[in-house]
Amino acid sequence: MAVSLGMRISGLLVVGAVAVAAAAFTSDGGVTADGRGGEGTIVTAGPSDGTRKLPTGLPSSSSPPPRQSPDGHFGAPAVTSTPRASQGETVRESASPSAPSPSMSQKLLEVPAWLPPGPDSPDVDGTADPASVYDLLRSPTECRAALSVIPRSPADAEWTVLRGLATACLAVQGQGGDWRQAAGDHAAPVGEADTCKGRAAHAVLGSLLDFHRRHPGATVRLKPSASGTPAACGYRIAGVDTGGDTEARPGDTIGIELAGTYFDPAELLRDASVVIGGRQAPGVPVLKSASDDRLVLSVVVPVLGPGPADVAVRYAGTEVRLPAAFTIAAPDVVPGPSVDTGTPAGTASSLSAPVRPTGGSPQPSVASRTPQWMLPLGPLPAHRAGPHAPAGLRIP
Numbered sequence: 001m002a003v004s005l006g007m008r009i010s011g012l013l014v015v016g017a018v019a020v021a022a023a024a025f026t027s028d029g030g031v032t033a034d035g036r037g038g039e040g041t042i043v044t045a046g047p048s049d050g051t052r053k054l055p056t057g058l059p060s061s062s063s064p065p066p067r068q069s070p071d072g073h074f075g076a077p078a079v080t081s082t083p084r085a086s087q088g089e090t091v092r093e094s095a096s097p098s099a100p101s102p103s104m105s106q107k108l109l110e111v112p113a114w115l116p117p118g119p120d121s122p123d124v125d126g127t128a129d130p131a132s133v134y135d136l137l138r139s140p141t142e143c144r145a146a147l148s149v150i151p152r153s154p155a156d157a158e159w160t161v162l163r164g165l166a167t168a169c170l171a172v173q174g175q176g177g178d179w180r181q182a183a184g185d186h187a188a189p190v191g192e193a194d195t196c197k198g199r200a201a202h203a204v205l206g207s208l209l210d211f212h213r214r215h216p217g218a219t220v221r222l223k224p225s226a227s228g229t230p231a232a233c234g235y236r237i238a239g240v241d242t243g244g245d246t247e248a249r250p251g252d253t254i255g256i257e258l259a260g261t262y263f264d265p266a267e268l269l270r271d272a273s274v275v276i277g278g279r280q281a282p283g284v285p286v287l288k289s290a291s292d293d294r295l296v297l298s299v300v301v302p303v304l305g306p307g308p309a310d311v312a313v314r315y316a317g318t319e320v321r322l323p324a325a326f327t328i329a330a331p332d333v334v335p336g337p338s339v340d341t342g343t344p345a346g347t348a349s350s351l352s353a354p355v356r357p358t359g360g361s362p363q364p365s366v367a368s369r370t371p372q373w374m375l376p377l378g379p380l381p382a383h384r385a386g387p388h389a390p391a392g393l394r395i396p
Contacts, residue, residue, distance in 0.1 A: 111220045112172070112207045114140060116229045118197055121263040122316035124271060129264045130158040134197040137162065140222035143169035157189030158198040165201050168208040174219035179212055195293040196233035196260050233262040233293065237322040240311055241296075247329040250303045254326065255288055255296045256311060265295050268315055274299045277309035277328065306330040 115138045121131040128149045136146045147166040154160045164185025171177025186205045193202055211218075241255035242248040256274065265287060274281040274297065285297040297313070311325040 109215060109218055109220055111223060112211050113204070114138070114222050114225050115204055116200055116225050116232045118233055118262045119231055119235075119318075122267065122271075123264070124267050124316070125264070127264075130156070130162060130195075131197055131263050133162055134201060137166060137169070137201070139224060140169055140173070143173075144175070157192035158195060158201075160185050160189050161193045161198055161201045161205060165205045165208075168205055168212075169222065172208050172212065172220060173222060179209075183209055197262060197293075200232035234260040235262055235318070235320060236260055237311060237313060237320050237325070238294065240322065240325040242326045247327045248301050249329050249331065250301050252301050253298055254301060255298055256285075256313065257294065257296045258313065258320070259294050261293045261295060263316075265290055268295075272297075272313060272315040275310075275312045275314065276302055277304045279304060301328070304328045 115134070117138070118131065118135055120135045121129070123129070123132040123135075133146050133149060136142050136149075143166045147163065147170070150163045150166060151159055154163060164182045167177045167185070168179065168182035169177070171179050171182065182205065186202065186209060189202075193199065211220075236259055238257040238259040241257070242252070243254070248254050261268070269285060269287055272285055274285050276299070279302040281299040281302055283300060285299050288296040288298040290296075306328050308324040309326060309328050310321060310323050312319055312321040
């Protein structure tokens with residue numbers, strides 16, 4: 001049976017429409033890497049239920065869709081904004097992995113201040129004394145060495161304080177020590193270790209005990225005092241005693257008071273020199289008195305002219321000076337010996353020529369006159385010839 005041309009065309013149209021419809025329902029509009037439509041892998045968002053639904057928005061938990069980069073590759077975009085929190089949820093910024101959590105980090109403790117400089121004692125005799133042991137303790141690593149030279153049962157208050165300080169130094173650094181011993185040594189010599197180094201050691205020991213009360217189980221590493229820390233001792237000449245006034249003469253003995261001594265006084269007497277008015281005092285200084293960190297030296301004033309005089313004490317390369325400490329007095333004027341002629345003032349000397357009186361017999365010459373205060377020559381009554389009665393008796 002002949003098919004007309006119109007029916008053939010209609011059949012072709014129907015077949016083409018079916019093919020187009022099938023392509024629309026089986027393809028998701030995929031594109032190739034070069035951006036053109038055509039054959040390629042079909043990407044589906046989920047199982048198809050026969051009805052295609054377009055998404056109305058991205059869920060908060062899903063990742064952003066891949067985007068094509070300028071070079072033709074696909075990748076997820078980087079998130080640069082802070083994510084929003086859902087209702088009822090709080091956003092917390094995560095800490096950097098390198099930064100420890102505050103709950104896990106150890107709280108930093110303030111290290112107690114250590115001993116200030118003395119200055120250092122010369123210690124010329126090499127014998128341990130409180131001043132030189134203080135210098136050893138200024139290095140916190142030498143506390144055990146200092147404890148070994150301190151007397152086990154010190155009778156001196158300054159030794160007691162140093163023993164407690166060395167013990168606390170070891171305890172606070174976790175190297176042994178005894179906090180009970182340190183507390184007892186701090187309380188025992190209250191007001192007795194009254195030297196400049198003793199007061200400084202007592203104050204530092206008190207700060208270590210206070211640190212231990214606030215942090216019973218803590219240990220720290222002590223550090224030496226920083227450079228520029230003021231010294232514990234203000235060594236100086238406190239005054240000069242000239243015996244009640246401000247004047248002294250050459251040969252007089254004066255007293256020179258030193259305050260803030262930071263060394264053994266016995267060493268000072270051997271090696272110190274005293275200069276007065278630019279001249280060294282004769283002999284060696286003598287220790288007149290000593291109390292705590294003060295002592296008085298007794299010296300003799302050298303021969304100097306009148307006027308103000310400076311006083312300086314030199315010891316182990318250190319010199320302390322007190323300008324115009326006292327005044328050198330002028331020496332007393334002593335009159336020279338004089339010859340007494342025996343004549344009253346205003347009269348002629350008895351050694352002059354004889355004076356003849358007018359109208360009388362001539363006076364004897366000077367050679368024949370008896371000088372004053374001389375007895376006349378002649379027999380004494382006791383040597384007269386013949387019998388004579390004792391004085392006060394009459395012979396009838």
